[in-house]
Amino acid sequence: MLSGTPQSYPQREPLPRKKGRMFPWALAVLCALCAATSATEKCTVPADQQSLVTELQRSMESSVILQSPPNPSILIALNLAGGTQDGTKEKLLVQQIEDRIIKEGTAEMTSGEVALYILALLSSCEDPKRVTADINLVEVLTLKTKEELTYLSYHSTPKTTFYQLSLDTLALCLERADVDEAALSLAKEALAKDFSVDTGAMATLALTCVHKGLVKAEQSRILEPIHEALDKLRQQILRAVETNTANTYSIGLALQALNVTSVSYLSGDWSCSQTLAKVLTEISQGAFDNPMAAAQILPSLVGKTYLNVIRLSCSSDKVMVEYTIINQLRGQHFTHTIPVSVPKGSVLLSVLQAAQQDNPQDFSYKTEQTSWGLMVVSINSRAADSNDKTYWEFFNGTEPLDQGVDSYIPSNNEHIKAVFSMY
Template identity: 75%
Template sequence: MFPWTLAVLCVLCAVTSASEKCTVPADQRSLVTKLQSTMESYIVPQSPPNPSILIALNLAGAQDSKTEKLLVAQIKERIIKEGTATMTSGEVALYVLALLSSCEDPKHVTAHISLVEVLKLKTEEELIHLSSHGKPYTTFYQLGLDTLALCLEGVDVNDAAVSLAKMALAKDFSMDTGAMATLALTCVHNRLVKAKQSRILAAVQEALNTLHQQILRAVETNTVNIYSLGLALQALSVTSTSYPSGEWSCSQTLTKVFNEISQGTFNNPMAAAQILPSLVGKTYLNVNRLGCFPDKITVEYTIINYLRGQHFMYTIFVTVPKGSVLLAVLQAADQANPQYFSYKTEQTSWGLMIVSINYCAANANDKTYWKFYNGTKPLDQGVESYIPANNEHIMAEFSKY
């Protein structure tokens, strides 16, 4: 069911007067539903991965879960097959946001690929180039995307935020760039306030005020490109909740949007992806607040054998219900990749013991066994008793006693 409880644009556009509220009119809601359906229909197995569409679908509430799963698979396949070396920082940032919106962990695309680490390096390259040449390696729009994605992942992006803020005050950003910078700086601003860090707060706040006025003026004077309007509305929604009477009529803006939808202006899937989030009262700041796995945890599980036979070290990330014992982690790993993570148990007077992992079996004659660690600390409980925490790293090492 389409989540029309989310489609209240007064949250996004607020009010133009005490009596006028800005919402999607009931007789226009079918247009938004149709717009989303049209966008989803463009996604087929042969289509290239499109993170922007995945973000929009998840923010709106994907009507077809198969489409969402296909987009996630396409994104992961590209990353695994082609790598990230040729991707720009903004591309990586979009992939991070897209995976977050689908409750996927961008830090663990595979055991060896962390998009967050890749993005941190590429963002640093942008900042170095900005410091040396007065402009980022790519564009300020991409630097805004980078800052937003890393901020949502909890990475310290104060340096990037300061650079964005300074440039926002020094030059006129395009509408798309200004809107993306607004979303990024809002994320950083909220974290600074929460952490009671005031050193750069004033600069960020000043930039946000400036960008807000620029975007509001462009929307008010109807000089915003129709394809930039979606990001502009997202930016306005996070920087203010009310406007003086007569300053801007959100209802008039909506009328323009729905006229364009009726004429097929947004039938292109990318155009639809740009406008759809704002029509359901969401912004890119919402991608990591979609209720992902509230009752589950992710555990990193590594098996190591440098002792006997063919040496190996394999790592997998598994999701299990919160409160599960370690045995559930081993079971999940076995189900996900039995080629490497199969195991055998044996019941003893001390409880259930793991006697073989990846066909490497313990042997009393040569005094070998499987020893489990939490990071580098040996576990003092068995697999039926120990309860891992979220993001914990469990290691099983073939050892001698």
């Protein structure tokens, strides 16, 4: 399950839409930050107050414990802010997400939950298309988004909410899936309805992502409604702030949405430094102590939005290895191939471990310690046997490896083969 707080469930708004506490400086925050691209003053947290942002991040990390349900929003925010200070917390969050997907499946998940998991895995440089060999979250989300759109066509409302449909569109857009139909439907609905602040902000992020990718001539038919929808959503967000219908938990997403628009706003007497000083004052007074509120505001404080999850640096930390096991010698023959990702510098044994974790049915293995080092004695239940002189031989392409699985270090895009052989 996702976090038990109501705002963490994507099937409804992150928090109830009510007229609660509203910061008097909120409109100025929005205007000043959104105008930052055209102003000479940079919208960055002063060095002497960076500790407040660091403390906000540390507080979010402390909310992540072994027994807690997976919270993709916190993982996204922490990664956008540069990663967790305690590396084990990121691994724990990723593991919690993957465990839930594997143990509970995706059938009962809403489309928005799947979309959040995709964004979270992307932010941690994990491939949502390969949670396991049999679970491709992008395919799952594509089908669930089609269900949302079909329901929308008959009932004038999606199967869940427009907030979730916006999340779906954003996640699929970042994965470069075909989202033209979803984006066009979302734009038309945004023009016909008045979205809440959170829904409008998420729709803005999604439509901005799609708009940036519209380069083909045949896609021009959806450019105009998307452009019109973005303009209306931007004005709605500003008006909601003015009329105090945006609350503490909405301000973060509102900042993200307006920060990706290309329109400059008049900032009046507000300077960026004054605006950020007020934001940081509210942080110091505990306004964002709730982990979900912190997760929404943190990306904007470091100049990031959900659109940045695919721009995080991943390639230097991981290597991709194609791993194939082949038995054409004894018993039932088989050939299985799986791509796996392991940390750079990992030994071959880590590849076997990752393959077994992704697909234990085909890539299980056993090892024995010998005087020559660790030896693989069985793969996919096919065991080596000294009586018939069989063993598992490893190759880099067509070249036999001259090192054992506990010492050989594969390089990126290497093809490792394990072949059941005779000596």
